[in-house]
Amino acid sequence: MALTGVIRPGHCQLRVLDLERSIHFYTHVMGLKPMGRDASGRAYFKCLDERDHHSLILRQADRAGMDFYAFKVSDVAALDRLEEDLRAYGVATERIPAGELLETGERVRFRVPTGHVFELYAHKTDVGNEMGYLNPEAIIDGRKGISPIRLDHWQIHGNDLDGSRDLFCKVLGFTVAERALMADGRTDMAVWMSCSNKAHDIAFVRDARDDTLHHASFLLGTWEQVLKAADVITIHRVAMDMGPMRHGITKGTTIYAFDPSGNRFETFCGGYDFYPDMQPTVWTWEEMGRGVFYHTRELNERFLSVVT
C-alpha cells in the first residue's frame, strides 16, 4: 500500500468545564497516562499503548465540546502536498507553529463544511508504548480503569455532511465504508469513513447543529474489556448512555457514556477490517435502529439529542 498521506487520528482538544475534575476522570476512570501541562494550562494524555506523546488535550472552557480534531500524516512531504491540495480544493489553511502543542510539529489547520476544525501534522515525539521496541513484553500488567489502547475515531455532527464527506474523500484520501440513508433512499444521513484498514476513522452525521461532537471513541482489545469498562463506569458512577452492545454499523461492540463535562465518549472493540476495494455497506432509513444498536434495534432519545 502506498503509505503516504493521512494515516490516523492523532489528537484532539476537548473542552472541559472543570479541569481538575476532568484530569482525575481521564487519569483514574478512563485510565489514560497524564503527559504534562503546557504554559496555557492545557493537560495532555496518551493511552498506554500509544507511542506518540499524546492523543488527548483537555482545555478548561465554559462550554463542552471539541476545539479541533487532528490526523497524523505520513511525513512532511505529505503535509505540504495535502495543504496544497486543500487550497486547490478551495479550503483556507493556516499553519500552527511547531511546539504550540507539546512535542508536536507544525500543524496545518482548516475548517470543514460541517463547521469542525481539523488539523494535519507530520511529527509528534515517540515517547514509547510502555513495552519498548527491543525485546518487549507482550502486555502491560496492572492496568487500571478503562485503559484503552488508543484514540480510535470521532463521530461529529453538522449540516453540510455532503461537503465534509467529499472533502475527506476527494482531498484527504478517505473511503466511505458504511452509509446510512435518509428516508428518501438517496441522501446520506451519516457516513463512516476510513483512511486505513479500520472500518472507520471518522463518522459524519447530518445535523443542524454545526461543529458538534457526538463522541470520541477509544479502542479496547476484547469484548471482556468492554464489560470491564462498563463495570468501571459504574464503580465510578459515571453517567452511562448505552451499552454494552454491538453496533450493526461497523459490527463493533460499544459502550457510550459521558465525561464529567457531558462530552460523550465511546469504548469500542472489534468490527471488521476495511480495504479500499470494498464496496460500502448501506443502511436504509427503517433499519437505522438496528444499524446503530444491533441488539435493542432502536435508537434512544439521548443518543439522538445530546451533542457537545
Added chain:
Amino acid sequence: MALTGVIRPGHCQLRVLDLERSIHFYTHVMGLKPMGRDASGRAYFKCLDERDHHSLILRQADRAGMDFYAFKVSDVAALDRLEEDLRAYGVATERIPAGELLETGERVRFRVPTGHVFELYAHKTDVGNEMGYLNPEAIIDGRKGISPIRLDHWQIHGNDLDGSRDLFCKVLGFTVAERALMADGRTDMAVWMSCSNKAHDIAFVRDARDDTLHHASFLLGTWEQVLKAADVITIHRVAMDMGPMRHGITKGTTIYAFDPSGNRFETFCGGYDFYPDMQPTVWTWEEMGRGVFYHTRELNERFLSVVT
C-alpha cells in the same frame, strides 16, 4: 492514506498430496467455503467473511508446499505501475491471463530472491461475505470447524532474505514492523513486513531451503475462537505443532498445526495495529525463543525444522 498499490494477501496455491482428503480437511476442519473446481481440477476456497471469490487454491501434487503467493493491488493502474517498478528494479515479470484462475483478473507474476513465486492482481469477483452489504446482520450463525475470518499472512523461508526484504520495501511499498537479529546483532534472521495496518502481511526467515513455506496463517476474531480452533484440531485428530500460545513478535495469539499433506497452518488472533511511522520492534538472538513462543520462551525442534 493514499490507498494505492499493494493492499493485502489475496490468494495462494497450495500443493496437496491427496486432493479429496484435503478438500474434506479445508471444508470441514478449517471451515472454509468450497468455491468450485476449475478445468485443471484445482479446488477453490474462501473464508466465510471474505468478499472476493477465493483466497486458497488446492492443487494435487507429489510434494507439499506453495506454488505461489498473491497480493491484491488497489486497481489496474497500480498493477501496471508496480509491474514497471519491478522491471525497473531488475525483476522479470510475466502476465498470467485473466481467467486462468476462476473469477480472477490478469496477474503479474515474478520470482523473489528467496525463490518464491509472487503475483499481483487487481480484480477478483466480489461474491459477498455471507452477510450482505445492505442492512446486514452482524454475525454468521452456525459456523462449523475453525472457520477463520480471512487468509492473513504467510511465513516463508529462503536464503536471500535481504534481497526479498528489500524488494518488498523498495518496490512493493512494505514496511518492516519487526526484525529478529542473528547472533552478530546486525543481520536479519527474520523480518515481519506490513503493507497495511496489520503487524504483518508477510514474514521472511533466512533459511538455506529456498522457496519453502513455514506456514499460511488464517485470522480468528478472539482468543476464545483460538481455543475452539485447538479443540476442533483435536476432535479431528489433526497433527498439532504448538499452541494455543502468544507470540512475543506481533503480540498475537496462535496455534500451529499441519494439514493432511504436512503443510503447516496457523490460526492467528490479535496483535497490535501497525502504522508506517512506527519504528520497528527488534528482537535479539538470545531472546528469539520468547519472541516466537512468548509463554514457553523456547523454540521447539519441529518449528525450526519442518517446512514444505
Added chain:
Amino acid sequence: MALTGVIRPGHCQLRVLDLERSIHFYTHVMGLKPMGRDASGRAYFKCLDERDHHSLILRQADRAGMDFYAFKVSDVAALDRLEEDLRAYGVATERIPAGELLETGERVRFRVPTGHVFELYAHKTDVGNEMGYLNPEAIIDGRKGISPIRLDHWQIHGNDLDGSRDLFCKVLGFTVAERALMADGRTDMAVWMSCSNKAHDIAFVRDARDDTLHHASFLLGTWEQVLKAADVITIHRVAMDMGPMRHGITKGTTIYAFDPSGNRFETFCGGYDFYPDMQPTVWTWEEMGRGVFYHTRELNERFLSVVT
C-alpha cells in the same frame, strides 16, 4: 458435602400459545435439542450438555406462563424424606406417577405460598451429553442458535414471599445467597436462593400477581457467548428486553428477551460460587437499580411490569 436432598432445577413445563412456532423457536433460536412429544402433545427439549432426558416441556395453552417447576433430588430415599418433611411442615403433596412425563420417575407435587406448583423427582433417564462418558471430546462443534449449557434457575413472583422463602430454606435445604430489601429496610422484596454452589437456583420476588413467572434462565459458558446470544436474538428478530448487561445481584452477565408467547427468558453467565457458610449479600431499596442492572443502574418499566 452430604449430597442428599434437592440438587438442581430439573425441568419445567411452559405454556405456549402456538406450539409449532414455539418448537421452532426453542429448536432453532434457543438451540435446544428436541427430545420428542408425548401422547398429550407436549414437546420435550434438553440443552446439548445436559445429561437427563429433558429440562423443558412445552404445552399448548391459551395463556403463557409456567405450569410447574421441578427439582431433581439425589435419590428415592431423599424424595420420600422430603415429602414427609413437606407434610410435617403442613404442605399438601401429591404423587404423579412415573411415566406421566417421558423418561421421568415418580414426582412429588406441591404448591408453595406464592402460588407456584413445584415438583421433586429422583429419576430421569440419562440420555447422554453429546460428548459421552468414555474418553469424551471436550466440546460440541457446530452448535447453532443460543445453545445454552443447561436450564439454570427461575425468577418467579407472588405475594407471600416470606412463606415460599421459609419453605425452601426450612424444608428443602436452600440457603439465601442475596436479599433485596424494601424501603423499610427489613422486609425482603426479593430473595435469591441456592441448593448448590450456584449463587441462585431460584429467586422469589414479592408481587401481588401470584403464581407468575418473571423468567426462566439458561446458562451460557462465557461473556462472548452472551454476545452471540444477543446477536442470534437480533438475527431472528426476537423481542429483546434488556442486555447484554451485568447484574449487581449474583454478579452474573445477562440478556433478557421473550419467547414467541411472551414468556421472558434469560441467558445467564458467570457470577460467583456460593457456599452455605457465606453470609448473604444485602441490597437496599435505593440501590436496587444497580443491583438488577449494574451498568444502567436503573430498572426499566418492562422489567417491572411484564410477567406471565
Added chain:
Amino acid sequence: MALTGVIRPGHCQLRVLDLERSIHFYTHVMGLKPMGRDASGRAYFKCLDERDHHSLILRQADRAGMDFYAFKVSDVAALDRLEEDLRAYGVATERIPAGELLETGERVRFRVPTGHVFELYAHKTDVGNEMGYLNPEAIIDGRKGISPIRLDHWQIHGNDLDGSRDLFCKVLGFTVAERALMADGRTDMAVWMSCSNKAHDIAFVRDARDDTLHHASFLLGTWEQVLKAADVITIHRVAMDMGPMRHGITKGTTIYAFDPSGNRFETFCGGYDFYPDMQPTVWTWEEMGRGVFYHTRELNERFLSVVT
C-alpha cells in the same frame, strides 16, 4: 441439597525454600493478598475474592512440598460427626487447637492412605471479599499479577490411591467425577473427586512417591485471564511447565508453572458443573495423553516426573 459436611478446600500449608522470595512471588506474581505472619514466622495469603482469612500458608523449610491440606466443613456439628466417622473407619485423628493457625478454629487432623496429612475445620474469620456484602460493586478494579479467584483444588500422589479414594468417598462424602484407568482397564490410575458442584475438589494419582504434591490449583474466571496469567508468568520469568491448554479431563483450561521453590501450581478455568447423580467419566490408558493435555494429546516428561 443437604449442605452438611465437607464443603470446600479451605487452606493448605506449603513448604518454601526461601520465605522472603516466596512472599514476593505469591504477592506480586500470583497476586494474592498478604494476610500477616504468625509467631512461628509463617506467612498467610488469601485470594482477593475469598472471604475467609486465608487459604495459603507458607512455611520456610529445607524441602518443597505441602505440609497439610484442609477442607472447611459446614459447622461444628459436622466437624464432630466427621471425626467420629473417621475413627469408626479406623483413621486416627488429632485435634489442633483453635488459634494454632491465625483466625482459624479447631482442626481435626488425620493421615490418609497415600500418606498426605488432611485437616477439617469449621471456623475461619470472614474478613471480606474486597467488594463487601452490602450493595457491593461487581468487580475489583486494578488487580495485579495472576490474581486468582480462589484456591480451587489439589492433585496429590501416593501409592495407595484406592485407600485414599475410598476414605474420601465413604467417610468424607466425596463423589468420583472422573477416573483414568491403568492399562489393565480396571485399576484407577487417577481419580478426580468432588464434594460440591465442581468437577474436582481433589485428585489422587497412583505414584510410588507417597505424600507428594503434583500441583495446587487456583481458579481464574475466564480463558482471557488464563492468557493473562501466562503473560504474567513470562513477564516475571517464572518457570513454565505447560500451557495455556485445555484438559480433556474436567474440560477445564489450564496453565502449569512452578513457584520459586519448585512447587507446581495451576491456574485453572472452566470445566463443567458436576452433580452427584452423574455417572463418572472414564479415560482409558491409551487416551490418557488427550485426557490430560487435550490439544497436544501427549504427556510431557516434566508433568510425569516432577512432584514435591
